[in-house]
Amino acid sequence: MPDFNPTQYAVSLFVVAVLAEMIWAKFRAPEAYEPKDTLVSLSFGLGSTVAGALLGGFALWLMFIAYDYRVIDFGPEWWTVWWAWPLCFVLDDFAYYWSHRAGHRIRWMWAAHVNHHSSQHYNLSTALRQTWTGNLTFGILFTLPVVVLGFHPVMIAICGGFNLIYQFWIHTEAIKRMPAWFEAVMNTPSHHRVHHATNPRYLDRNYAGVFIIWDRMFGTFEPEVDDEPIRYGIVKQLGSFNLLWSVFHEWAGMLTDIWRAPWWHKLSYLLSEPGWSHDGSRETSDMIRARWQARVEGEGASPAPSVATRNPIAGAQEAA
């Protein structure tokens, strides 16, 4: 059985890439980085590794239990079935799409995933802003069908590692667009900038991990518009560089809401979308988008400076 964790090998690559982007930022876009934000993002990455080692055992145990009920058996030397690897990668990415979508649409899962979005910057260090509490959600349930289908948990873990490595490089403003064929099929910096944006038009869009086709298939795709600057972060920006607050703020907010809510609304604060409230005092992403659409249709949209003007390299280099 292969004993291989691709992300472990990728760590040094991550460090070198962040270093290279910082040097690019120094000369082209110094505002793209902020030292305190970078420190928080990288600390998230380290904490996530530790949390995964401490809390990941349960998810792995569940996967091995599910594997006993597999429909297809690739045999005792499953890793030698070469075609199972790309198939597993695609299916795992499909599962990732739905898990990620749930991560934005169910507050329990958002409490863990919001970590990845809480930076107001979008650079390679943001990619490492990974959750500490993902194992306290039910995200693993989205992967179990792939296990039951017959793919070994280790094969899925390795494919998931490569999936995560792929997603690293798309967290940048240094690349504007990839060639059209690539943009059509793959997740790219442009598609993922949309995902990290708080502009109403972009909220809860582009959930893809590696293949953007899932968003195109399931109606959640939104292309990046060049004449509207992207704002990164979350709808209600934290305004704090406190690492622990950044990690746990949504858990604290959710548990407080559950505690204070009338008992017949408590479950909704766990399972409804972020922004839902029993008294209508808050806004969900759908409400914010609807209000924005109504306003724009009423007023007519005004042109805004291009993202490219804030990003000289991207402006000069159409396709990377």
Added chain:
Amino acid sequence: MDVPPLVLQTAGSLVAILALAGLAWWLRLGPALPLTLDDEVRRIAAEIEDGFTPVAIACDEEGAGALARDAQGRIMLIRSHGNRFVGRVLTAKATALLKDHPGEFNIIIDCGEARFGKAFLTIADPATWADAINRLHAVHDA
């Protein structure tokens, strides 16, 4: 003594993290972008809450933040956070305190969220703004 791989990896990562954050600081990345123009305040206010259109604005002398009021009488506090800006539409929990610290600040605004922190601004006509903010509280209690 055998050091567990996780400990070794964590220690190595910690060194890399501190080195990268230190490099970002050394390269002077993330320069502050002062907020001194009303148009910038309008743009940022609309980013914080889509459709928020200020009719009155008070910018901090040093560009560290601003207060903005819309036609409905809502007041938004904007303050710097690193080299970005964050803000809140003030509610009845907000308080404003006038202070006379020449060269430092003349008003302290607390939006009522402990983790969001207070804003220390030097603005024109601070008494009027403080009164308007503190009245949010009075209106709520009335």
